[in-house]
């Protein structure tokens with residue numbers, strides 16, 4: 001395979017086009033005869049997953065598939081996100097790499113008509129398949145092999161060197177793009193963002209993995225020095241792990257997608273526990289490298305200097321867990337080599353041999369001996385012989401004590417012992433402080449949990465209260481609406497009743513009129529009522545009674561002995577007619593009643609059409625008015641409910657916002673706390689180990705005491 | 719800055735899919751012959767397949783997400799069929815490995831030379847179409863809320879959970895807006911939980927993708943769902959633009975009778991494109 005591009009086209013700015021998704025490529029690749037129709041790859045065998053579907057290795061911009069055709073295995077990169085001038089960039093990269101003789105390169109062809117997906121050809125990048133694992137997985141397997149990690153660090157430094165020599169910037173140096181092959185060599189993949197001299201003046205299409213880039217990295221950073229920051233990050237991480245493999249588990253979560261350092265460390269170096277751990281590391285070389293990186297981070301973040309690798313790392317004897325040897329041991333911390341052991345396999349070195357006093361100062365030894373021999377005589381002398389002699393004896397004793405004490409103080413063993421004891425004190429104090437801090441954070445965790453629960457309960461309560469208030473308002477509203485509608489219903493009913501009554505009334509009136517009209521046709525004069533002659537007729541006529549319609553009844557009044565007939569006229573007046581006695585009156589009234597019965601039998605039973613229409617019209621109008629009101633009430637109710645709901649929604653949104661803010665605060669508190677707790681746990685773990693080491697070291701100096709020194713002077717034995 | 723947290727195995731995020739399984743899902747989708755239930759089940763299976771591919775690395779699918787699929791219809795609960803039946807949040811690697819079955823689907827596709835050819839693909843199925851019962855959307859959202867609330871309590875630093883509701887919109891247990899906003903009150907240090915909605919409708923109107931206003935929406939259901947949907951975070955909007963979609967500054971995670979599987983392509987895992995920073 002060549003690294004020369006076989007692509008033909010590309011004119012600067014391509015239009016934005018939707019590229020297929022990862023799963024769409026997976027679908028297309030199930031039929032390689034079709035999707036690679038007419039190309040060398042037609043019919044290729046694609047590596048599949050457990051479901052028998054093409055197995056993708058996905059990045060943020062592409063999916064990579066492994067396939068074999070004609071006995072050769074290729075990596076096929078299918079792009080899922082459009083990149084500007086991609087073809088031209090790959091052509092330039094290919095041409096440049098073709099001129100190199102470096103083993104990190106992976107040959108590729110950029111194929112414009114690469115893969116047919118749903119009827120459309122899309123480009124692919126066909127690469128040599130690299131049989132290897134990415135840096136993270138490699139470290140997961142090999143981190144405890146300090147020598148292998150050290151070798152990789154060196155290889156990496158060499159790779160950085162080669163890139164610089166070739167004027168190439170990869171653009172996205174990170175664990176996923178660094179593949180380690182079986183023989184331990186490093187291969188670089190993913191040339192999407194690669195800089196080669198021919199691309200000078202363009203900008204970077206991507207800004208790299210967040211856990212490897214300077215916070216200042218922008219698209220404008222595109223040149224041969226683009227990888228400097230990430231080189232520092234990777235190299236420092238590898239050196240740190242080679243020095244102390246335990247850092248792999250202490251400074252990163254399992255499965256975290258970064259090496260020893262990550263984005264947050266670059267953004268806030270001062271607050272970075274990981275950086276502090278490295279710059280405060282007991283190993284001087286690591287410490288020095290970390291301090292240099294910190295300096296880069298603080299002062300040269302935007303334009304980091306080239307990587308400054310350590311002197312050959314394998315100037316160290318291959319003793320497994322042994323770290324790099326300190327070039328110039330730092331006085332206080334140099335003596336802690338057994339630190340660097342993996343905490344999962346606590347490899348406690350044998351305690352250092354007990355310290356001993358070296359050579360014996362001859363003068364002091366002689367003096368001591370002399371005193372030891374003479375002193376027993378001194379005391380009896382003081383009692384028996386002479387006070388002066390005793391005094392001299394005592395002075396000699398004092399002088400001797402001063403001399404030996406000074407001698408002891410001058411001993412190098414004593415200085416070492418004191419240093420070791422001071423260190424032990426410091427480390428034990430540090431451990432206690434770490435314990436106290438961890439305990440404090442534990443208590444704080446409980447406090448935070450309680451506060452969080454309280455906030456949650458309060459929010460729950462407020463939400464319920466909001467809903468209840470809304471339900472209450474809704475119910476009240478619905479009650480009011482119902483009352484209104486009930487009233488309208490009542491009115492409807494009363495309209496109907498009123499109409500019926502009116503109808504009745506009109507009918508009665510009509511019947512009465514009919515009766516009067518008909519009765520008026522019967523004249524009394526022609527009725528031939530017995531005993532009613534012309535005189536009576538004239539008298540009756542004189543009081544207004546001429547027809548059967550003119551009166552409605554007769555009543556009788558006692559007038560002395562006689563009963564007088566009194567006619568009730570249609571208009572209600574009471575009259576009596578001269579000469580019309582009770583008997584005649586009864587007959588006249590019977591005549592009228594007979595006629596009335598006859599007429600009533602034929603009276604009208606319904607209203608006239610005109611009357612009916614008028615009546616109907618009136619009631620329809622009233623009903624319409626009520627119907628309109630009914631509709632109005634319903635519409636108003638609907639609006640009101642909508643408004644209520646809008647109010648509820650507005651209140652809910654406001655409450656949601658408030659809750660969101662409160663929860664955000666809680667989340668930040670918890671994140672800060674969790675981080676502090678994790679760091680405290682690691683700090684405690686490291687402090688415990690350091691304190692244990694300090695104790696062991698100090699214990700080695702147990703023999704170094706003044707008393708033992710005296711014995712040593714006397715006997716020469718330690 | 720929000721919606722910028724790294725999604726990694728050490729700091730995973732979660733996806734809660736809500737799928738409407740009510741009787742009304744038996745109706746055909748606007749302008750088509752497919753039942754809404756089939757469209758939604760298909761979309762869901764595609765989403766799960768897409769998510770699995772997106773998170774596949776050298777050694778297999780990584781647990782960048784934990785995924786729940788909650789159905790709501792005659793009941794509210796896990797909609798997984800097959801080995802995952804009854805489970806709520808499942809690590810993505812297990813989802814990827816355990817579909818109910820892998821169907822062989824035959825379809826005609828363009829052969830690139832103007833013709834059509836038949837080709838067979840393997841299509842993993844996790845969720846079957848169901849259409850039965852009412853539409854208790856409020857309860858479904860409440861279930862999502864409890865999953866989300868639990869998640870942010872356990873992962874306060876993660877990329878915020880994403881809830882994606884696939885429905886024909888006609889909630890039968892009340893106004894879903896309140897329940898929807900409640901979901902979005904749960905936050906991580908990186909932002910509030912996101913609620914997106916796919917509205918499948920029998921109405922035959924123009925599909926709408928990530929609109930920034932509801933004026934073009936045909937009915938109150940669509941408008942309610944629009945109003946319930948979160949704004950698309952900036953990086954998602956950026957990728958949508960890159961895919962040639964017209965999305966405004968106030969675009970919401972709402973689609974009407976349109977394809978929502980593209981959403982998975984908006985997720986950022988790993989190296990970032992330049993225009994994002």
Ligand SMILES: Nc1ncnc2c1ncn2[C@@H]1O[C@H](COP(=O)(O)OP(=O)(O)OP(=O)(O)O)[C@@H](O)[C@H]1O
Nearest residue numbers: 057059060061062064075127130176189190988989
């Ligand atoms: N030639 C190759 N041989 C073997 N594996 C490869 C090859 N090229 C790429 N890969 C694998 O595929 C993965 C994704 O490829 P690549 O990094 O090119 O995609 P990307 O979308 O640009 O990813 P990123 O998000 O990391 O930028 C790599 O991490 C690597 O593991």
